[in-house]
Structures are given as structure tokens and as C-alpha cells.
Amino acid sequence: MAEELDRRAQILDAAFEEFAAKGFKGATIKSIAGTARLQSPALIYWYFPDKEALFREVLSSRIPVVRAVADPTPLLDLPPEELLPRIGRAYFAFEQLDTRTLRLVVGEAVRRPEVAEMFVKSGPGKVLDFLKTYLEHQVELGRLRPHDVRSSARAFMGMLIPQLAGRLFLPTLTEDGLTDEEHLKTSVNVFLSGLRPDS
């Protein structure tokens, strides 16, 4: 049709779909070629040396980099009441980290340490590191009581996970109808009440 412009990108897109839907082993060169509407699967080997390399390229081209904390310095002085919901919403929104990407990454990460590390470093690790720095700073400012920020950073990130996992993979988990925004609000509230200086 249209995009004979960039065959490479066309193949990468199709490979992403297939890998996300069926996993590395489940997706086949043939099915990828089919999705990419190629006349022959052989064409894939013109652009990529083998299936493994294609997979790696898909990963590195699709794993999103968390932009919410790209430049953390201006965020450090924001009050937690403002910053935490912001992080949380970026979390839930996942502008680019959609279901398919997460499916792809999580599905492979449980068995491939390199993928796991790539994933952590690209997103959760950064958010976690930022949160540790931020929370530490807030403690110094006296806005939060002293505590182990390694733990509270994990805790805040984690509080939102069941809701997110429910929406993405485990719908049974969120059958009680709680919305993202409601959950975020309550979570931030509990978290901050628990870390108030006077508590």
C-alpha cells in the first residue's frame, strides 16, 4: 500500500505486533512477514541477520524511556502533594508504554535477564532512583518525617501496581470498579499522611 517507503520500519512494526502478541518463540518469521504484508519472509533477512537480532532491535526501538523524570532537578522542590499525583498519572497514562509493549517486555523479562535489566533501566529503575532522591530531599526540607527512602520509594511505586496490572493483564483484580484516579488519590493521601513530619 503506502509504506514501501521504509521497509525496515514496516518490518519492525510487524515484528513488534507479533512478538508482543505471541512472544519470541511464538512469533514466527512467516507470521511477521504476513503482518508486514511482505510477499516473502526471505525479505526479512535482507534487513536483519536473524530472528534474534530482529527481536533485539524491536526491544530497543520500542522500550520507552520515562520522560516524566528525564530532567529531575526542577521537580525536586515541588511539594509532594503536587509531584506524587503527577508521577502517578504519568504511570497510569503510559503515553507510549501501552499494553502491547508491557506484554512484550514482561513476558520475556521473566526468563531473559538482559531484557529484565533493559526494562528496569529504561523505566522503573529511573523512577525509583528519582523518587529516592526526591523523597530524601523532601525529608531534608522538613516536609516529610525522616525514614528510609529506599523503602518509601518502592512503596509508592508499588501502591499503584495492582491497579495498573488489573487494567492491563488481570482484569479480575479490578472488578470492584475502582477508577485509576480514585485509587491514585487515596494512595497519595495514605502515603503522605503516613509520612507527615508530625506523625
Added chain:
Amino acid sequence: MAEELDRRAQILDAAFEEFAAKGFKGATIKSIAGTARLQSPALIYWYFPDKEALFREVLSSRIPVVRAVADPTPLLDLPPEELLPRIGRAYFAFEQLDTRTLRLVVGEAVRRPEVAEMFVKSGPGKVLDFLKTYLEHQVELGRLRPHDVRSSARAFMGMLIPQLAGRLFLPTLTEDGLTDEEHLKTSVNVFLSGLRPDS
């Protein structure tokens, strides 16, 4: 060697190892037969109709049922300071739900809704339901301030997840050396301080 006693169990064990390590597609009938030290892969078909059925049997025989909340009634009146750490430790201990099982289940659940549902119903769903009931009860007792327990139940479960995920799949996430027990203590502390009646 020893266990020509129960071939069926022997095959199930091997299949569990293989499926957990390589996934449904990655594990082969031949590799399962090899792990089970069978002379021929054909023997598997004497005990199971096909690979899919073998996989289902492995799942239902290995997915653990959470026992910590098996009979919730006597737990309802325990004070949160006592019950939450208990839940948390059961969480971290995972007497039967070891890394391999979680690898197996999570790896497949992201792409197979039936597996996802089976997983949720067997464990996280039960814990979540229990927590909702328990927290509601504690609110009624006046030990916790009124709030949306759907959200706090998720939040408490979630707080522990990054630590657990770090230990199991994403070691990069827990490189800062925080121990399970430290994290549990801080998390419970923050959670309960945040939900104290007078806050």
C-alpha cells in the same frame, strides 16, 4: 533410578521445570522427556493426550493456593500492627510459590487470559478480598480512619511488590541492599500511620 514408581508425577515434575524455565512454546516434548529421564518422548503421550493438556495439568497441580487467608474469620479482629506484617511475611516467604512457579505463571499470564484468571483467583485475588474485608472491619472498629478500602487493600499489597519483583526477576531494582524485613517494617509503618483514626 528410584522413581519408576509414579511415571505420571515424574513427567509432571519435569514438565514443570521445563515450562517454568522456557515457557510453553520454548519447552519441547523432547526436552521434557529428557529432564524426566525417559528413554522416549513418546511415553509422555501414554499419560497425557497432548502438550497443551500436560501444560494445563502442570498449572493446576502447581499453582499454589494461598493458605495465609484460608480461614479469614479468626484473623478479622487481630490489630493491624500484627496482621499486616503477618500477611507481608507470607507474601515474601512464598513457601510454595517459588521463583519457578511465578516465572511460569507470570510469563504465560501476560498472553493467556485463562492463566491470568487462574493465577488471580488462586492467590492475589483472595488476599485482596480478604484485605478489603479486614480493613473494612478495622474501620468499623475505629482502629483505622474511614476510607476506600478497595484502594488501601491494593495499596498495601502493592507496596511490597517492587521488593518481591526485585528479588525474583529484576535484581537491578533492589541493588540498594534494602532487606525484605526492613522494607516490610517501613511499609507497614507508613501505611498504618497514614490510616490512623486521628490523622
Added chain:
DNA sequence: TAGCCTCGATTGAACGTTCTGTCAAGAGAG
């Protein structure tokens, strides 16, 4: 006791299919 039969369990060989990856030939543009 000896010979035969039965039956669940096991085996190696083979089936058809599907997989990744290769290759030589060709199309199209400059």
C-alpha cells in the same frame, strides 16, 4: 511345572508439518 495368553507400560522409528535461514534468479531505478 510348563506353556500360553493378557495387558499395561515402554520403545524406536517414522509421519507430516512447521520452523529458521539460504540461494540463485530477477525487477526496477539511475
Added chain:
DNA sequence: CTCTCTTGACAGAACGTTCAATCGAGGCTA
């Protein structure tokens, strides 16, 4: 004519699965 891209056919291996043959233990008959 040359170079980049595309093609269908194909090789070789691995896949899940089937099958006929075989094994050994136990029962039946003489």
C-alpha cells in the same frame, strides 16, 4: 550495466504426534 531490493523455491533441522512392535509381570490351563 550496476546496484539495491525483492522474490519463490528450497534445504536442513526441529517440532508434536502416531504407530506397530516389544517388554515383563501376572493369571489361566493342562
